[in-house]
Amino acid sequence: MTNRLEGKVAVITGGASGIGETTARLFVQQGAKVIIADVQDELGRAVCNNIGSPEVISYVHCDVSNDTDVQNAVDMAISKYGKLDIMFGNAGTGGKMTPTILDIEYEDFKRVFDVNVFGMFSCSKHAARVMIPSKKGSIIFTSSVASVTFGDAPHAYVVSKTAVVGLTKNLLKHDAVKVLSSDTLRTYKIDGTICCWL
Template sequence: MSTTGTVLASTPTQRLLGKVALVTGGASGIGESIVRLFHIHGAKICIADVQDNLGKQVCQSLGDEANVVFVHCDVTVEDDVSHAVDFTVGKFGTLHIIVNNAGISGSPCSDIRNADLSEFDKVFSVNTKGVFHGMKHAARIMIPKKKGSIISLCSVASAIGGLGPHAYTGSKYAVLGLTKNVAAELGKHAIRVNCVSPYGVATGLALAHLPEDERTDDALVSFRDFTGRMANLQGVELTTHDVANAVLFLASDDAKYISGENLMVDGGFTSANHSLQVFR
């Protein structure tokens, strides 16, 4: 075999080469992993986030000013999302992929009688309205071009109850409903619309409800231990990279006939109920 053949055989295929992507909430957590993986696979990327310093640090760490840029964006504000889309198109010429990743968990509340409706509105504003803003303005660019992939971050809380506060669970069920409905509308334009639903992932979001001084490494370890014990798939830890890989698949041409799908990245968690201890 020639040297060239050896190099090609050992080099992973860049599955997004020539593609342009916008990732909301791309400055940290799952969003940052998506940005880094998309970059490895050849995409040109705009990171849209309210965390300006972190977003700019991700861009600098990738060292690719021509292909990775940052724009400030609050997904609850439609003009911000519209501007982020226009900024991406202005920088890279088009938009092939949007990942609606920005989200919040909200504060725990174990008694509906104590629910704070302002908190409820805030969670829906980020998690649901923010996703809809992304879908709407991505479609504005994608419909005339008759192609595109819209991917939203959902949750195992979109499949069964009891996994999060009411606002969070309701917002994620709404993201799934929007995914199916927008997929139904945009199918005639060859635009695919999907969502990804991970099990618990140890990120800053998992601890966001805690006071600042309690968001420690020990707290993350405790979260990992708890989700590990409760998981269906034992001996394997779910990471942000695993979720990013699922998003990459849906963004790529490998998923060219997949639309309206809620891809569960949960090790079978939502398919199994071990409460009767049949297998444990």
């Protein structure tokens, strides 16, 4: 296997476990330098230590619902590795499984949106801030097949992942980001904590 990502720098939110951890491992194997940005501090540091040296992979605390945390993760990529080529907005939350719309608490619905939608907005905004001047970069988001199948997941999760697809499509049409590529990875059921209600 060739080093397809040789010389590339990536920030992976939600990179301490699940899809994010697997992606971080693959990216480093393919020659990239990676920043894992996550709220699972102990696990994130352990994953970094397991994957490689601090020269190729680093950890930063990042709650994507906090715009400043996302900005700091991007700034760390720039200060440590000199650039950002790939932003993988993978952090997410499923919310509580509730039988009907009447059972959903406003704060739970809002929390899912804060992470899954506003978090991905912050990822795209701060990545674009450094990618547009360099006229290159890729912004990737994790969505879900729940954004097209409906009915198998909590309301907040389905609506938030549908919004992520909309964000991706709109990024591709916006004049300022035409130099970037943007895509959405729609996952099915993946073993892990976020899918405990499936």
